Amino acid sequence: MKNMTFEPLRWQEDPVRITVFHDTEYLQAYFQVSAPRDIEWICKGRPVEELPRILTILSPPHHLASAMALDRLFEVEPPPLAVNMREALLQAHVFRHHLRKLYFLLSSWQNPFLDYKTRESRGEQHMVPSHILDKIMHHVSLSQETAAILGGRCDHPLSAVAGGVSRFLKEDHYHRLSEIAESCLKFGMRLGKFLRDEIFGDGKALDGFQNLQIEPMASLALAEKDDNVVLRDPVEKEMDRFSPDMIFEKIGLHKELWTHEPFAYVKGQSKDEIKNIFNSQFFFVGPLARLNSGEELGSPLAEEERQRLIEALGPFPHFGVVAAYWSLLVELLQAAEKMTELYAEEKLTGPDIRTIPSEMGREGYGALESPQGLIYHHYQTDERGIVEDIEVLDTATENNALHCLLTQKAVEVSMAQGKTREEMKNLIEMSLLPF
Amino acid sequence: MGTNPVPNKKLAIFTATGCRACENAILDIHYQVSSLARCADIAFWPYMLGSEVRDLEKQESIDVCFFAGAIRTSSDREAALKLREKSRIMVACGACAAFGGMPGLVNISQWSVVSGQSQRTMDNKQQTNEEEKPELPPLESRVLGLPQIVKVDYLVPGCPPTQNFLWAAIQSLVCNGQSPARLSFAASRLPEAIAQAITSGILPPKGSIFAGEKAVCASCSRVKEEKRFETYKRPYQAYEELGRCLLEQGLVCQGITTQEGCGGLCTAMGQPCRGCFGKAEAIFDPGAKMVSAISSTFDSNDAQEIAALVDDIVDLVGTFYRYTLPTQCALFSTPSKD
Known part of the structure; x- marks a missing residue:
């Protein structure tokens, strides 16, 4: 039996290795996360109030989920100003995250770091004009600026604390925030037109991906109305609705020795072996999973874009790569609209930024919809507030099965079409990117 | 436009075990990131270009390598050794590479008892009897910083590094001699000894830290x-x-x-x-x-x-x-x- 290895992959946050075993009758691809994240070992023994600053190494929204868990642990209610500032920070990260992924997509056909002269001499195709890539990076940097204003830093923010946020905004921040939000919204609309005209849809740049999709799979997302976790089966029907603190009663984790990332699955009858877990027990999270609810969006431009997606690709649910890229655009517009709404002075001013806890608690949890999907934190401490137990459900774990199935699919398609090693790697990377 | 008198430098950017915030910090030098091409050829950047470590064999040498992330697995160690071998200047970028970072806190926990490599490898071998499964790179016995594995020329600390110092390091190590205006911008943010060196057109003393x-x-x-x-x-x-x-x-x-x-x-x-x-x-x-x-x-x-x-x-x-x-x-x- 031959084997092929691809390591590392473009745009993956975790260190990833793809191993493919194959002969004439057998083809099995493995999506391996090749280093542990050790979150449990880093966090145990730390004072619980430090966790928002530590867990942010997973991704910036984990900082906010951790602060929400502290609110519950200390039994404090953050004042409205702090709630708005946290939400404003989250939306900045949604915008940034989705825009970066679209930048990666658009720059994937060429080396974005080659100067014009070298590109010309190599005869590279200009699928996407450089000025568009530059504009995208400019708006990525603008959203990073808002995230830094609201969070103190863009990556590894530090403003959210137990019971609120750590600092008021400054006078000149208000003007800058609304200026950036307006620019992001305008740019989002222009980018949407470009993506529809040149990239999405039949006969466009993503044409090779039209049939690349996984078998229908359940999805997990937070309901906007009541903050409960909703599990939907592959045909959009609601299977279960429960409070976030019951997540680990409903969702199990399975470990395999060939990857450091566990697999999350819906607990059911046959959970002993991963090969016995049918697709119905796997689920996925993220932008496409959220849109798979089929519910109308509150933001008009995003809803308009969602309707265009439905018109082009059919009604939800979708499980394809093109729909996943398109859902990034829908949510990007939604984030920009929410930013314009939230980045108003009256929303970000108030008498208090923080409710001071009166005593130490022992247990807390927090859940939120991060750009990549639902995340959940649960902490238990001793009487001095030192972390004794911690459970974190991250999107890398929730989407692990999806990543494996997509990788297998991309490898099968590449083999069937006789693609080169390089083309196969490219197909795997671009299939995994939007999820 | 005249011909460029200084050949472009070859640049490598790599993250071992870390969170990508250092690489994001490099992308965060705003739209300047695309203008890096004027003074550098990015020869190796797995996160953005998909470069594989074995691609390094094809490179005769790398001028400057920005290495982020801590050393956690044997793959991290191999990449560090290979990049050191190929690179004229090795920069530890970010707290994980420079000092071991937050992953280093694992060294005071009991992780090795539970998820240590010997147990993992043994179980893995038992499984291969029934169906072939891929291996994982063995874990190091403890988390290390880059200077504990290879000789490091410069440090850019921070978690993640601040834009000013990262930009100053790139300007002074990668783009030196390209633009006096940019050099003076970089120099204004650096300690005097480093600033004097780069404005005189020489490299800062080895071991310099791009910080205050x-x-x-x-x-x-x-x-x-x-x-x-x-x-x-x-x-x-x-x-x-x-x-x-x-x-x-x-x-x-x-x-x-x-x-x-x-x-x-x-x-x-x-x-x-x-x-x-x-x-x-x-x-x-x-x-x-x-x-x-x-x-x-x-x-x-x-x-x-x-x-x-x-x-x-x-x-x-x-x-x-x-x-x-x-x-x-x-x-x-x-x-x-x-």
């Missing part, structure tokens, strides 16, 4: 009143978010032992410093210095009162060595390869 010269307190905007440490507070408790020095209010803030360069970013946000720039130059061990600084300013001469105060202080190791346990804790660290 003093401790964080020097650039912290908070008001210091030389008060004594009379009470111990934790950040969830009530304190003044703005104004007074956090340490003087009783919070453990490591500004006094940490290398300056962030501009007092965390303290300006009302949060105590946790030392992501590593220890200031004159300090031997940041934790020992913090213990000495706090204990010498206790506002009491009564042994019982002092004992009660000390009893309240929690997680000294995890706080004082949050980012530096593998390399800067005298009791835990091993020497660097210099």
Whole structure:
């Protein structure tokens, strides 16, 4: 039996290795996360109030989920100003995250770091004009600026604390925030037109991906109305609705020795072996999973874009790569609209930024919809507030099965079409990117 | 446009075990990132270009390598050795590469008992009898910083590194001689010795740290009143978010032992410093210095009162060595390869 290895992959946050075993009758691809994240070992023994600053190494929204868990642990209610500032920070990260992924997509056909002269001499195709890539990076940097204003830093923010946020905004921040939000919204609309005209849809740049999709799979997302976790089966029907603190009663984790990332699955009858877990027990999270609810969006431009997606690709649910890229655009517009709404002075001013806890608690949890999907934190401490137990459900774990199935699919398609090693790697990377 | 008198430098950017924030910080040099092409050929960047470590064999040499992330697996070690072998200048970028970072806190836990490599490899072999499964790279026995594996020429600390210093490092190491205006911009943000070197067209002395010269307190905007440490507070408790020095209010803030360069970013946000720039130059061990600084300013001469105060202080190791346990804790660290 031959084997092929691809390591590392473009745009993956975790260190990833793809191993493919194959002969004439057998083809099995493995999506391996090749280093542990050790979150449990880093966090145990730390004072619980430090966790928002530590867990942010997973991704910036984990900082906010951790602060929400502290609110519950200390039994404090953050004042409205702090709630708005946290939400404003989250939306900045949604915008940034989705825009970066679209930048990666658009720059994937060429080396974005080659100067014009070298590109010309190599005869590279200009699928996407450089000025568009530059504009995208400019708006990525603008959203990073808002995230830094609201969070103190863009990556590894530090403003959210137990019971609120750590600092008021400054006078000149208000003007800058609304200026950036307006620019992001305008740019989002222009980018949407470009993506529809040149990239999405039949006969466009993503044409090779039209049939690349996984078998229908359940999805997990937070309901906007009541903050409960909703599990939907592959045909959009609601299977279960429960409070976030019951997540680990409903969702199990399975470990395999060939990857450091566990697999999350819906607990059911046959959970002993991963090969016995049918697709119905796997689920996925993220932008496409959220849109798979089929519910109308509150933001008009995003809803308009969602309707265009439905018109082009059919009604939800979708499980394809093109729909996943398109859902990034829908949510990007939604984030920009929410930013314009939230980045108003009256929303970000108030008498208090923080409710001071009166005593130490022992247990807390927090859940939120991060750009990549639902995340959940649960902490238990001793009487001095030192972390004794911690459970974190991250999107890398929730989407692990999806990543494996997509990788297998991309490898099968590449083999069937006789693609080169390089083309196969490219197909795997671009299939995994939007999820 | 005239011909470029200086050939473009070959640049490598790599993250071992880390969170990508350092690479994001490089992308975060705004739209300038695409103009990097004017002075550098990015020859190796797995995250953005998909370069594989074996591609390095095809490279004759790399001029400057920005290495981020801690050494956690044998793959990390191999990549570090290979990149060192190929690179003329090796830069440890970010707290994980420079000092071991937050992943280094694993070294004081019991992880090896539970998820150690011997157990993992053994189980893996047993499984291969039934169906072939891929292997994982073995884990190192403990998390290390890059200087403990290979000789490192420069450090750009921070978690993640600040835009100013990262940009200054790129300008002075990668784009030197390209644009006087940019060089003077970079120089204005650097300590005098490094600034003088790069404006004279030479490389900064090996071992230079792209950070400030003093401790964080020097650039912290908070008001210091030389008060004594009379009470111990934790950040969830009530304190003044703005104004007074956090340490003087009783919070453990490591500004006094940490290398300056962030501009007092965390303290300006009302949060105590946790030392992501590593220890200031004159300090031997940041934790020992913090213990000495706090204990010498206790506002009491009564042994019982002092004992009660000390009893309240929690997680000294995890706080004082949050980012530096593998390399800067005298009791835990091993020497660097210099």
